[in-house]
Amino acid sequence: MDAKKISILLKRDEGTKLDFKLKIDILLESGKKELAKDVCAIANSRGGRGYIVIGVEDKTKRVVGINVDEFMEEQFQQIISSRCEPPIPISLDFVIYKSKRLAIITIYDGGQKPYQLRENGAFYIRRGSTTDTMRKDELISCLQENLSLNIETMPLINSDINSLDLNIVNKYFLNKGILINDDNRLGFMDNAGITFVERDYNKRVVTLGGLLVFSQINSIYIPHNMIKIVNKVNNKIEEVIIVQGSLLDMLDRVEELFKGIFPINYPIVAVHEAVKNAILYRDYTMFYKEIEIAINYNSVSVISPGNLLFSTKINAHNYSKRNMWIYDKLIALDDKKRFVKSGKGFAFISKAFIKYGKVIFVDTKEDNSFKVIFPGIKNFI
Numbered sequence: 231m232d233a234k235k236i237s238i239l240l241k242r243d244e245g246t247k248l249d250f251k252l253k254i255d256i257l258l259e260s261g262k263k264e265l266a267k268d269v270c271a272i273a274n275s276r277g278g279r280g281y282i283v284i285g286v287e288d289k290t291k292r293v294v295g296i297n298v299d300e301f302m303e304e305q306f307q308q309i310i311s312s313r314c315e316p317p318i319p320i321s322l323d324f325v326i327y328k329s330k331r332l333a334i335i336t337i338y339d340g341g342q343k344p345y346q347l348r349e350n351g352a353f354y355i356r357r358g359s360t361t362d363t364m365r366k367d368e369l370i371s372c373l374q375e376n377l378s379l380n381i382e383t384m385p386l387i388n389s390d391i392n393s394l395d396l397n398i399v400n401k402y403f404l405n406k407g408i409l410i411n412d413d414n415r416l417g418f419m420d421n422a423g424i425t426f427v428e429r430d431y432n433k434r435v436v437t438l439g440g441l442l443v444f445s446q447i448n449s450i451y452i453p454h455n456m457i458k459i460v461n462k463v464n465n466k467i468e469e470v471i472i473v474q475g476s477l478l479d480m481l482d483r484v485e486e487l488f489k490g491i492f493p494i495n496y497p498i499v500a501v502h503e504a505v506k507n508a509i510l511y512r513d514y515t516m517f518y519k520e521i522e523i524a525i526n527y528n529s530v531s532v533i534s535p536g537n538l539l540f541s542t543k544i545n546a547h548n549y550s551k552r553n554m555w556i557y558d559k560l561i562a563l564d565d566k567k568r569f570v571k572s573g574k575g576f577a578f579i580s581k582a583f584i585k586y587g588k589v590i591f592v593d594t595k596e597d598n599s600f601k602v603i604f605p606g607i608k609n610f611i
Contacts, residue, residue, distance in 0.1 A: 231323040231325055231336070233326065233327050235325075236283070236325050236327045236332060236334070237327070239281060239283060240283075240286070240291055240327075243359070244288060244358075244359035245358060245359060246272070246275040246276070246277060246356040247272060247277045247278070247280035247281065248280065248283070249280075249281070249282045249283070249356075249359070250282075250283050250286040250287070250288040250291065251282060251284045251285075251286070251288065252284075252287050252288065252294060253284065253285070254284055256306065256309060257300075262309050262313065263313075265306070265309055265310075266310060266347055267347065267354055267361060268361055269310055269314065269318055269320060269335065270318065270345045270347055270353075270354045271354035271355050271356045271361040272337045273314075273318045273337050273339075273340075274343055274344050274364065275355050278339050278429065279337060279338050280336075280337040281334055281335065281336055281337070282334070282335040282337070283334050284296055284333040284334070284335070285332040285333060286332065293328055293330045294330065295330030295331050295332065296331055296332060296333050298324055301322065301333050303321070306320065306322050307322075308518055311516075311517040311518070312518060313348055313349060314346070314348065315346050315347070315348050316342050316345065316381045316384055317384065317515050317517065318337060318340065318342075318345055319340045319384065319387045320335055320337050320338065320387075321335070322335055322336075338428060339428075340384050340385050340387075340426075341383070341385075341426070342381070342383075343372045343375065344369055353369055353372075355368060380439070380555040381438065381515055381553070382437060382438050382439025382442070382514070382553060382555040383423035383426065383437045383438070383439060383555065385426035385428065385435045385436070385437055386435055386436055386437065386438060386441060386451050386452070387435055388435075389436040389441060389451045390436070391416075391419075393436060393441065393445045393447050393448065393450065393451070394419075394424070394425075394441075394445050395444055395446050395476065398443070398476060398563065399419065399424065399444050400415075401563060402443075402559060402562050402563055403418060403422075405563065406562055419440070423440070423555060424436070424437060424440035436451075438452065439553075439555050439559070441455075442514065442556060443476060443478075443556060443559045443560065443563070444559075445476060446476050447475075448474075448475070448476070449475075452517070453474075454514075454517050454518065454519060454535075455474060455477075455480075455514070456472060456473065456521070457472075457473040457474075457480055457484055457505070457520065457521045457522075457523065458472055458473075458521070458523070459473065459484070459487060459523045460522065460525065461491050461525050462524075462527070463491065463492075463526065463527055463607055466490075467487075467490055467491055473487070477510075477556070480509065481506060484502075484505055484523070488501065488502065491525060492525075492607060492610075493607055493611050495610050496607055496610045497582040497583055499582060500578065500582035500583060500589070500604065501523075501530060501532065501604060503575075503579050504579060504604075506569070507534070508532055508534035509521065510553060510556065510557060510560065511536070511552050511553060512535050512536050512553075513535050514553065516535040520535070521533065521534055521535070525607070526607075527607055527608040528606040528608060529606045530603070530604040530605070530607070531601055531603045532601065532602045532604075533599055533600075533601045534599060534600045535598065535599055536552065537593050537595055537599060537600050538593045538600055557569065576591060579602065586609060587604075587609075588605070589602065589603065589605075590602075591603075
């Protein structure tokens with residue numbers, strides 16, 4: 231974004247894809263709600279990418295400017311990712327125009343419509359320069375256009391396709407029986423949802439799922455893809471260990487770390503299963519939480535962001551599973567076949583500890599998390 235682009239925007243009237251704001255205070259709850267609502271409405275409206283220009287009076291278009299210290303992109307990203315479902319791809323830029331500094335939020339067409347607010351479940355749209363709730367026919371139209379919606383195919387606008395590990399990409403297509411080469415690889419990655427072409431500028435970026443499964447350096451763009459191990463039982467190993475990378479690599483590394491942390495007779499295979507399920511089914515739209523494994527003498531907990539979907543009680547047959555796009559990729563890539571073995575899940579985890587104590591499953595709606603709490607290691611040393 232540059233001064234020339236701002237000049238063009240200022241010549242336009244507010245509409246479905248353009249909103250001028252004198253200021254917005256994201257430190258206040260009212261400001262956060264307004265931002266999420268307006269971004270959601272612009273994203274749901276037809277016409278490609280949209281813009282919110284902050285520092286301009288909406289009626290007169292008088293350029294007032296902003297205090298840049300009040301704007302941090304991470305804060306804006308967190309507000310949108312935590313309040314909009316699915317998260318809407320945005321970017322924040324600053325431009326000096328007529329000696330005044332302006333903030334511009336760019337709202338991209340990520341192919342994930344319709345977007346709604348988590349707080350009240352409402353779907354918003356722009357009618358001219360006004361934000362309104364979507365009508366039934368508008369909502370149906372959006373849903374029909376995106377029947378194959380997968381959260382994992384949400385584009386990460388600032389990502390670079392060079393962050394992908396082509397060895398993993400090639401292995402996936404080979405295991406699927408698809409022969410790829412340098413000439414057709416990009417097309418197949420687009421079709422598979424690994425990459426996404428941002429149509430306004432024909433820019434190819436990586437999707438959320440593409441980064442999770444096929445990149446070893448995805449923490450650059452999605453730092454929440456992390457497993458934090460808090461080790462309170464083995465002083466020969468670090469107390470806090472951070473594991474990042476592709477999903478399968480993370481799972482492999484955690485399994486190896488467990489061998490060094492736990493006593494040899496502890497049923498770590500059950501804890502492996504809980505970690506595997508966390509990696510596979512966690513809510514990756516929660517950009518502000520990571521998987522945590524807390525290992526203490528009295529208990530061992532695996533805490534996953536995102537509670538069970540549509541559950542009334544915890545059992546293996548009473549909830550919907552997230553991330554089926556990821557599941558398809560991991561089945562094809564995992565040489566150890568951990569994602570296709572039968573007999574796993576809640577029953578397997580509980581059975582592994584039947585001689586040692588009770589495993590507790592906690593589905594927390596308020597905290598939006600799922601926890602598996604195992605007996606501690608005090609009886610194994």
